[in-house]
Structure formats: C-alpha cells, structure tokens
Amino acid sequence: xxxxLIAVLMGGVVLSVVSSCAxxxxxxxxxxxxxxxxxxxxxxxxxxRNISYLVDIIFEAKGEPQIKRACFYWSGDxxxxxxxxxxxxxxxxxxQLYLPGLGSGLYRxxxxxxxxxxxxxxxxxxxxxxIAVGR
Numbered sequence: 092x093x094x095x096l097i098a099v100l101m102g103g104v105v106l107s108v109v110s111s112c113a114x115x116x117x118x119x120x121x122x123x124x125x126x127x128x129x130x131x132x133x134x135x136x137x138x139x140r141n142i143s144y145l146v147d148i149i150f151e152a153k154g155e156p157q158i159k160r161a162c163f164y165w166s167g168d169x170x171x172x173x174x175x176x177x178x179x180x181x182x183x184x185x186x187q188l189y190l191p192g193l194g195s196g197l198y199r200x201x202x203x204x205x206x207x208x209x210x211x212x213x214x215x216x217x218x219x220x221x222i223a224v225g226r
Contacts, residue, residue, distance in 0.1 A: 120153040123208040127218045138224045141192035157207040164201040
C-alpha cells in the first residue's frame with residue numbers, strides 16, 4: 092500500500108511540473124490588464140492532508156493593477172475565493188496565498204484572479220496544476 096501511495100505522489104509531482112506550464116495567450120496586454128502565467132505549489136515538504144499549503148501565482152501586467160481576489164477550483168469543486176493582500180511588482184510579478192487543507196488524493200487545482208481595470212472588476216485567464224495530497 093505504501094509503495095502505491097509513493098507512486099501516486101511521484102506521478103502527481105511529475106504531472107504538476109508538466110501541467111503548471113499551461114499555455115496562455117501571448118498577445119500584447121492592454122493598460123491595466125492582468126494575465127496569469129502559472130500557479131506553483133510550494134513543495135519544500137509534501138502536501139499533507141488537512142494542512143494548509145502555500146501557492147505562488149505568477150502573472151504579467153501592464154502597469155500595477157489592483158488584484159483583489161484569487162479564486163480556486165479543486166477538481167471542479169469551487170470557486171473558493173480569497174482576498175489578495177500582498178502583490179509583488181518586482182522582477183517576478185507574483186502573489187502568494189495559503190490554501191486550506193484537503194483530504195488525501197490527487198487534485199486538479201485551477202486558479203483565476205479578479206482585478207480592477209477602468210473601475211470595473213475583471214477576471215483573468217485560468218491557470219492550473221495537479222497536486223497530490225498525502226496522508
């Protein structure tokens with residue numbers, strides 16, 4: 092049983108690396124527009140059941156738009172939206188969030204962000220990755 096769980100977790104890691112590089116539109120951005128590039132789950136330690144985990148959402152933007160919320164689906168369950176409070180506009184534009192713990196299993200994690208442009212709330216494109224949650 093333990094070897095099966097290890098195989099599933101390793102397969103999840105491989106799928107995560109491959110699928111986190113999702114194809115995104117490459118056309119020029121309009122002023123104030125935001126485009127998500129990837130979602131990266133911090134993997135310093137394995138994701139454990141019912142323990143929150145850190146994700147980095149990498150984006151590109153024209154200017155420094157106000158990103159309000161990030162919304163997530165776990166294998167179709169959602170959206171679950173969280174306020175974004177700390178956005179980095181440095182060399183790598185990103186924001187981080189701690190997501191709530193999940194039960195054991197393999198999940199497809201999808202994310203989009205809501206941002207303000209021209210006084211209106213807009214949605215970005217969707218990025219996704221696979222995550223494996225152990226016991």
